[in-house]
Amino acid sequence: MLTAGENYQSLKETYVIFLCPFNPLITEQQRAVGHYQMISEEGDYLNDGTHTLILNASGDWEGVSDELKGIFQLVLRQPASFGQLGAQIMDKIDEIKHSKTGGRKYMELTGAFWQDARNEGRNEGRKEGTDETIIKLIPDLVALTNDRQAVIKILMNKMNLSQEQAESYYKQAMEQE
Numbered sequence: 183m184l185t186a187g188e189n190y191q192s193l194k195e196t197y198v199i200f201l202c203p204f205n206p207l208i209t210e211q212q213r214a215v216g217h218y219q220m221i222s223e224e225g226d227y228l229n230d231g232t233h234t235l236i237l238n239a240s241g242d243w244e245g246v247s248d249e250l251k252g253i254f255q256l257v258l259r260q261p262a263s264f265g266q267l268g269a270q271i272m273d274k275i276d277e278i279k280h281s282k283t284g285g286r287k288y289m290e291l292t293g294a295f296w297q298d299a300r301n302e303g304r305n306e307g308r309k310e311g312t313d314e315t316i317i318k319l320i321p322d323l324v325a326l327t328n329d330r331q332a333v334i335k336i337l338m339n340k341m342n343l344s345q346e347q348a349e350s351y352y353k354q355a356m357e358q359e
Contacts, residue, residue, distance in 0.1 A: 193231040203257050205238045214241035214254070313351075316341060320355035 184192060205212060216236040220228035239254035246254070252268020255261065262268025278287075316337065323333045330352065337348035 191229050191231075195231045195233065197233045197235060199235045199237065201237045201239070201253070201257060203239050205240060206236065212238070212241045214238050214243050214246050214250075316351045317355045317358065320352055324356075 184190070200206065207216070214237065216238070218234040218236070220230055220232060222228065237250070237254070239257040243251055243254065248265035249267040251264035252262040252266070253271070255264060256268050256271060262272050320333060320337075323336055324330075327333060327336075334345065334348040334352055337343050337351060338345060341348075343351070
């Protein structure tokens, strides 16, 4: 953004805006709007023209414009009853959903999103089921071999586990006994 030799403070103003349904920061503050700029550890502003805005829809809306409140309502999946912008955005979304090409694209995008979510849930469920099965299997293997290392070796070979994973499962199973 700068040419060689140009002053660093000549950078153009840049805004990064995070619109969140929750407070993404690990702070007690529940502000709806947080404005951040680059500052050194010594307290000197970098003056690089960058601004980061974190808009927290779950924060305190006191002092927030009605337009932003309407957008916050959309983020929180509520009907937009404040200002006009939230309602206009909702109308545009509905228009796109119900148009021939936009509706198809919308369905493709949401369909892909939900398919990904379902697949992720299935994979998580499979992993939990596999974890349970391995943990339930270990006492039987111990009863057969009475040899910790043999059980770990069986888990590594038959279940494709690393030694660390096999030992972790072994420990979990023995703690449940």
